[in-house]
Amino acid sequence: MKHASWATLLNRNASLLQRAVKPLRERHRPPASSASAGSWLMGLVMAADGPRRYYLFRPAGVRFGERLPLLVMLHGCHQDAKSFADSTRMNSVAVRERFLVLYPEQPRLSNAQGCWNWFDTRSGRAFGEAAWIMKAVDQVCVLYA
Template identity: 60%
Template sequence: MARRRKAGGWAGVFARSMQALTSSTWRTGSAAVKQAVRPVLDKRRPPAGPGQWISGVAVGASGMRRFRLYRPPGIVFGERLPLMVMLHGCGQDAKTFATSTRMNRIAARERFLVLYPEQDLVSNPQGCWNWFDTASGRAYGEAALIMKAIDQVCLMYAVDRARIAVAGLSAGASMAALLVARHPERFGAVVMHSGIPPGTAHSPLSALGAMHGHRPTRPLADRAAARPTAWPPLMVIHGTRDKVVAASNGRAAVQVWADAAGATPAGPRSVQRGKRYATSVTDFKRRGRTVATLVEIDGLGHAWSGGAARQLYSDGLGPDASRMAWAFAARQFRA
């Protein structure tokens, strides 16, 4: 019986090449699909830790915005918890901000809810809140959508409406200030980390000047001077080496808040824990009540102080801004 001869010559080379090419293409295509799908899956996966990571959508006259809500474990029937609203900065979303700040970990321990509204990339390709665009009204529309998200969460979950605070980083900090300027009665405290005070910009061009500290800050609305107790206390956290948003913006925000309430500064106190950056803290008080607190962190750039390592706009060498923000808000809730 004749033996089968192995395919040789051009036909054999062609067959073997096609087999190798098909196998290589399949592996390359599979790897490309996995690489494309991974960011989507990562975004849907909740941050590490106990508790619930809930998706939601707020809809209003200005459109819609997605949000995420963190609920700590062990909530019992009838229990109402404080709410911390966290507004991310440019280049971030709800999950990356939660991962960077680790606010959920504090919420699980201290028992409060955390709301993370999320900017739409269609509205801003960099993911920045358009806090500055007041001339066109777009800033007010986004603020209204964030308030819609807050109202929705208050309606659907166990929120104590008397204990709501808002905090933000960079563009999120500026949007937090705008929210409070428009709805001071809704918040018990506001924390601005590396942001710009309200009324400093009204367009994209003026926002650039404001970021570099070249724009004057207008006084708060007249109603603030008439009813200073209606405005929630402000904490400003800012790094001395911030090259994106000038540190003078932090000082201006605190000063305009203090001026509206007739508050005066106490002497600054220095704080340093271990090898973390040194901090200077100045309280502005009126009749014994803290109206504003300025936290200046020596050596910190444009990043969340004490944030998780290897995260965008996060610096683990600074004192923990999340702890400071919650401690500040909790003090106001008790008061």
């Protein structure tokens, strides 16, 4: 019986991860303005309530061992990382000034309007979101120092 429950749990988690990643390949294309100027990379961070995705813009021509500053951009309500990157044109600034841009993306399951729950300190959601954003920063610093 214990084996069945572990297998069920494993299958459920694998299914959740596949659902989180598969549509990303199809729906989330790099912003048109930045496609030739750099790389639009998708990453996942495991949070307490499941995988969370982020996007990283890295200017073209970054050399191995080169250390660039990292700017974190949090989108507003009714936005996602791609539309926010397009509307702010921050990737163009990153190319010109040579820095990386991290775009954490709030899942609709956490807030139906896509807003960050910074105001929800009583339930702890605000702190959980801050923690997973910091995990994304740490992951990017390790993978793209």
